Amino acid sequence: MLPRLPTSDSFTDEPYPALERETVKIAVCIRRVPDTTAKIAIGPSGATIDPAGVKFVLNPYDEFAVEAAIALKEAAGAGETVAVAFGDDSVQETLRTTLAMGIDRAMHLQGAPSTDGLANARVIAAALKDGGYDLILFGKLAVDDYAQQTGPMVAELLDLPCATAVTSLTIDGGSATVEREIEGGTENASCALPAVFTCDKGLNNPRLPSLKGIMAAKKKPLDVTPVTVGDAQSTLVGLALPPERPAGRIVGEGAAAVPALIEALTSEAKVL
Amino acid sequence: MAAILAILEQRDGALRKGAAELMAAARQLADADGGTVDAIVFGSGNVGGIDGLGAMGADRVLTATHAECAHYCPDAMVATVASIAGNYRAILTAATATGKDLAPRIAARTGAPCGMDVIGVAMQGDAIRVTRPVYAGKVIQTLDLAGTPVIAVRPSAVAASSAGKAGAVETVTVPEFTKRLTVTGVSTADQGAVDVAEARVIVAGGRGLGDPKHFALIEELVAAFGGDAAVGASRAVVDAGWIGHGHQVGQTGKTVAPELYFAVGVSGAIQHLAGMRTAGTIVAINRDKDAPIFKVADYGIVGDLFEVMPVLTEAVKKART
Ligand SMILES: Cc1cc2nc3c(=O)[nH]c(=O)nc-3n(C[C@H](O)[C@H](O)[C@H](O)COP(=O)(O)OP(=O)(O)OC[C@H]3O[C@@H](n4cnc5c(N)ncnc54)[C@H](O)[C@@H]3O)c2cc1C
Ligand SMILES: Nc1ncnc2c1ncn2[C@@H]1O[C@H](COP(=O)(O)O)[C@@H](O)[C@H]1O
Numbered sequence A: 001m002l003p004r005l006p007t008s009d010s011f012t013d014e015p016y017p018a019l020e021r022e023t024v025k026i027a028v029c030i031r032r033v034p035d036t037t038a039k040i041a042i043g044p045s046g047a048t049i050d051p052a053g054v055k056f057v058l059n060p061y062d063e064f065a066v067e068a069a070i071a072l073k074e075a076a077g078a079g080e081t082v083a084v085a086f087g088d089d090s091v092q093e094t095l096r097t098t099l100a101m102g103i104d105r106a107m108h109l110q111g112a113p114s115t116d117g118l119a120n121a122r123v124i125a126a127a128l129k130d131g132g133y134d135l136i137l138f139g140k141l142a143v144d145d146y147a148q149q150t151g152p153m154v155a156e157l158l159d160l161p162c163a164t165a166v167t168s169l170t171i172d173g174g175s176a177t178v179e180r181e182i183e184g185g186t187e188n189a190s191c192a193l194p195a196v197f198t199c200d201k202g203l204n205n206p207r208l209p210s211l212k213g214i215m216a217a218k219k220k221p222l223d224v225t226p227v228t229v230g231d232a233q234s235t236l237v238g239l240a241l242p243p244e245r246p247a248g249r250i251v252g253e254g255a256a257a258v259p260a261l262i263e264a265l266t267s268e269a270k271v272l
Numbered sequence B: 001m002a003a004i005l006a007i008l009e010q011r012d013g014a015l016r017k018g019a020a021e022l023m024a025a026a027r028q029l030a031d032a033d034g035g036t037v038d039a040i041v042f043g044s045g046n047v048g049g050i051d052g053l054g055a056m057g058a059d060r061v062l063t064a065t066h067a068e069c070a071h072y073c074p075d076a077m078v079a080t081v082a083s084i085a086g087n088y089r090a091i092l093t094a095a096t097a098t099g100k101d102l103a104p105r106i107a108a109r110t111g112a113p114c115g116m117d118v119i120g121v122a123m124q125g126d127a128i129r130v131t132r133p134v135y136a137g138k139v140i141q142t143l144d145l146a147g148t149p150v151i152a153v154r155p156s157a158v159a160a161s162s163a164g165k166a167g168a169v170e171t172v173t174v175p176e177f178t179k180r181l182t183v184t185g186v187s188t189a190d191q192g193a194v195d196v197a198e199a200r201v202i203v204a205g206g207r208g209l210g211d212p213k214h215f216a217l218i219e220e221l222v223a224a225f226g227g228d229a230a231v232g233a234s235r236a237v238v239d240a241g242w243i244g245h246g247h248q249v250g251q252t253g254k255t256v257a258p259e260l261y262f263a264v265g266v267s268g269a270i271q272h273l274a275g276m277r278t279a280g281t282i283v284a285i286n287r288d289k290d291a292p293i294f295k296v297a298d299y300g301i302v303g304d305l306f307e308v309m310p311v312l313t314e315a316v317k318k319a320r321t
Helices: A060-076 A091-101 A117-128 A150-158 A211-217 A255-268 B019-031 B050-056 B074-087 B097-110 B212-224 B235-239 B270-276 B305-319
Strands: A024-029 A032-034 A056-058 A079-087 A105-110 A135-139 A162-172 A175-182 A185-192 A195-199 A222-226 A234-240 A249-253 B003-008 B036-043 B060-065 B090-094 B114-118 B120-124 B127-134 B139-145 B150-153 B168-171 B181-187 B201-205 B229-233 B260-264 B281-286 B299-302
Touching (some): A024 A060, A024 A150, A056 A091, A060 A079, A060 A162, A060 A195, A079 A117, A091 A105, A091 A211, A117 A150, A117 B097, A150 B097, A162 B097, A175 A195, A175 B097, A234 B127, A249 A255, A255 B281, A255 B299, A255 B305, B003 B074, B019 B036, B019 B090, B019 B150, B036 B050, B060 B074, B097 B150, B114 B139, B212 B229, B212 B260, B229 B235, B260 B270, B281 B305
Parallel strands (some): A024 A135, A105 A222, A135 A195, A249 B299, B003 B036, B036 B060, B114 B150, B201 B229, B201 B260, B260 B281, B281 B299
Antiparallel strands (some): A032 A056, A162 A175, A185 B181
């Protein structure tokens, strides 16, 4: 797990950029989302959800990314972790949560995200471009829009290697190896740093903010930069509730109900 | 006239499941205004199954052959698709782990919008209208995508159909590309085991099983269904280490839509429902008659799973012979 200095055979006469970073610099992009247990109602405009009574939290997949960033920096012994969120002022609370978990500083890209994932990715990519990050981490998906695209788009825009939905991430010197789950198996991949990864469940167990962390978070830097998002090529037509499943029925109690179930599956549902 | 490009997946030199469904979605868009469908297949050599693509609806089959494409090689695929994207009204992939990894990269390269996990596609004037679940399936979002959007279609969203097109094979050149990511290999955990995301029948076990060894009850029912059934699981039992994460159904696991889903000793938490509520038929077996799973189940048995499962397994075996 330890990011290392280049080995002697990788030394050249040229100044080696990795030498300047015996430390690791990691950006984590985070999003504020409704708690997954929240009951979701559609607002009167039909274009947004009704936020009344909904608790907003750090996107669950971003917790894996935050944990990975903190743990990788701890393993390296030195460096910097930066949390980045694009959104309205409410995201500052979520950024503070990541600072309380142990992220060093936060960047609020202040503006209104678009329904077009690429327009948002361009805003985030521009903010990260000259940051000199070794790793840029994302969640696999945001549990509100399920867009599942911000990470790989930012990677493509910055011309960086990318692996999505990683369940294992190992850094060795200037390269990374990852595992990701695919249908019926696990894919192994490797790439050079700097690189972009999106984090899936299984990568780690995210820590909870400690009391000390919460106190420390109040004093950590949170920089606000106003941003504007470009034109959207993806426009929202509307939101709707999914069709209700037709009411089912209890066919009976205990093993005695098995024949009735088999009958229903055979002649009604026709799935046996 | 709309030309649609469908990117098909292969593994170990054979087309993956779901090709017919993706072709059906492509055909649906193309047929809306008398257009055509090209299927593109990447590989390091011959790919088995491409001779069947005409019957699934491909007017042309484009083969892109490159040594790096033995395994998934996103950099080669993005470069190739971007080089021909200008010929198409839309580019489709399956909403699999691979398709969802690839689609946003293509979109970012070509400057197009991207729609993921799409369950409905239609032409809408100059745009393509897609519907897709958001908020863990609690809401359905409708979007209009302009330009040549890249759309990852859920395999279960469109039923396969036969179209009887020519499927004429042509080669397409993989342009120069920089390989930034190397897939070094794929390990298949259980040889022959069916993945929950691809199964026709899923039998999912939850904490009600009480002990990891009782997954045997689940496996026996899976076996009774033969080769297209898979073992599913709730997060509670995955987190407890009873079974691998690959089996987890739900918001932080897999989204599945099998024809038949059994929830056995699973309470039916909202995050579990997020992953399976679009299954064709849902059967719940739970000893608590108030368990939320019964709200989405088509058929329920209230009772002790240890008593019900062996009887059910025997009955399924008998019904299927
Ligand atoms: C951010 C987040 C993401 C999550 N993602 C997921 C996810 O992807 N997938 C998921 O499944 N969960 C997920 N969860 C967890 C979810 O909230 C539930 O905790 C979990 O689904 C419960 O699993 P279970 O149904 O196996 O266990 P329990 O809720 O404990 O239910 C066990 C059931 O078994 C029944 N039972 C017990 N004994 C018997 C018996 N002998 N015979 C018959 N029935 C019996 C009980 O009546 C009970 O209904 C997530 C939670 C959070 C906060
Ligand atoms: N507004 C945002 N600001 C910063 N990061 C974001 C934002 N939206 C999404 N992300 C990141 O991109 C990941 C995937 O989100 P999405 O593409 O919306 O499913 C999230 O888990 C975050 O890591």
